[in-house]
Amino acid sequence: MNQADPTIFVIDDDVSIRQGLESLIKSVGWKVRTFKNAQDFLHSGEIDAPGCLILDVRLPGLSGLDLQRSLAERKNHLPIIFLTGHGDIPMSVRAMKAGAVEFLTKPFREQDLLDAVRLAIDRDHAVQQRQSAMAELSERYDTLTPREREVMGLVVSGLLNKQAAASLGVSEVTIKVHRGQIMQKMHAQSLADLVKMADRLQHLDSRL
């Protein structure tokens, strides 16, 4: 289960703040990794790990907002908590609009930071779960034969076996056989279950 443990990534060019945050986060019992700039983080190979990101807005090279955009382009949904030296309202609005969890002004209260981290981890966890459920679902769907997918489409759209058979020019029995295979492969308990799955898969398709 080590894999599922969230990691808190800290990116700040100020070594004291990095060390302080590392110690604080460790004291709460979370795993923590620190980076002095955005590039190091992007090249760390860890960006897909579950957890969240504590990010200074002002960074040398790639700025915090640049990194946020860059992660979004990679379809990385790691929740971000921004830290800023002084309250820059337009910047924080941009960051929040782009999906940041929190925007904290230095010096911040430890509790505000820890609350934000907790919220970010929960949010990431939910996203991860949803994503893995979706991944499982589409894996199952991938095991269906083209004919089975065709039948599944007709069945979930509300056609009776007889109608589906007529539509595909096969016997009703053939449809029944396909249907049994589909229910089994998709781990569907009922027709309603299958319809729900199809609905979610459709969402995934339209998003991709």
Next chain:
Amino acid sequence: MPQTWGSAAESKSDMIRLIIDSTPALIHTATPAGEIDFFNQTWLGYLGRPLEDLQGWKWTASIHPSDVEGIVERWCASLASGEPFIYEARVRRADGQYRWMLHHKIALHDEHGQIVKWYGSSIDIEDRKRAEEELRKSEERWRWMADAIPEVIWFTALEPEKVLYVSPSFERIWGLPVEDLYQNPRLWAETILPEDRDRVRNVYERWVAGEDVTYSGIEYRIMQPNGGIRWIHDRGVLRLDDQGKPSLASGISTDITERKRAEETLHEMQTELAHVTRVATTGEIAASIAHEISQPLTAVMTNASASLRWLSGDQPNLTESREGLVRIVRDVGRASDVIGRIRELLKKSPPQMGRLSINELIQDVLAVTRTELVKRSVVLRTDLAEDLPVLLGDRVQLQQVILNLLLNGVEALCEVPNEAQDILVASKLHESHEVLVLVRDSGVGIPPDRLEKIFMPFFTTKTQGLGMGLSISRSIIEAHGGRLWATANPDRGITAQFTLPMA
């Protein structure tokens, strides 16, 4: 002598004839009908023709074609009226050259009043005519220039005052007919705005009275009949009479309204710029300070929180908490370094000392703030002592101090609406070896117990302010060997003042 006469002139009539023919004058006679019947020898010699070719009306062939008609008309008129004939007409000389002549004839009457003869003489006036023509052309050129240039050229005789000439541009600039000025020389002074009138008239009157003042580069405003205001730049020269007294004043008045407007716009921009620069600089410093201080502060806070957490619980982690405390000590040192650097920065930049006049400096600052003061309806009064000693100081830094005190005063005023808003800027000698500058406002004021605090960094009574202005001002003045302090006025507002030692 009688013998000489006797040999030269056999009769009295011959003698007269001799005189007439040998005189350099051009003499001729005519019948009552107007026919010329005699030209003396000088005339015939001039014309190069015998009498037969000229008598009667044939002489007209020797008159310049352009003048023939005129001379004949006039001659006929005199013949009809018997009035003397006077006319200028060109006559062809023997060599073919036409020369201007003034022809004059008067009638001789008999006892019945009947004209019996016309006697005439002509004078060569070619040279005078040419001079006249030259003068006319020259006059025309000057007149053309005077009429054409946009400036107003004027000539005024003095004692009695009389406008001799004003070029037509006067009508365009002043909006008044030139004739009005010819009739009333005082009209000029009457058009000057009351605010400027005394100043201009004073200089003008002293100038034309021969006092040692120049009338040059005088600027004033006039009001046109339609209420329009124009800015005028005026300058003049005097002509002196034999006794060395001014007899004539002449000069040029230029409409500089557009230039003045441009200057005002520039002025406004400068004021705005000065203000923006001040705001931007303090804003920048504030942002920079905020960032520089908040970094170590954040680290201190984070490490302290972490250390506390490591210490609490059943099994305190002393190693982690000690490391945290070490980092805290390090960051506190870092923060105090930052503060030290800021302090250095504020007092650093060694003043560029130079000799300067404090009043000039004050005027410079007033010049850039005037628009701002007008905009905020602040009445500015100045009381600058003359003959103040020269000081040694950094012009820009001292200007900043004065600007700062002045803007503080203005801001204090703006917080007391509906009151007489005035600011006094004064300079004077103080204790014989110092110059004192004070800025007194009638604004909101500050309680006496807080007066000293306003010079501390980051202390401010203003809703929008960083609280650095007076602190920086004081360090500037102290770097100059002076003092800066403030006192509460007995009635309202405060007086901020500083002293500077003499050079």
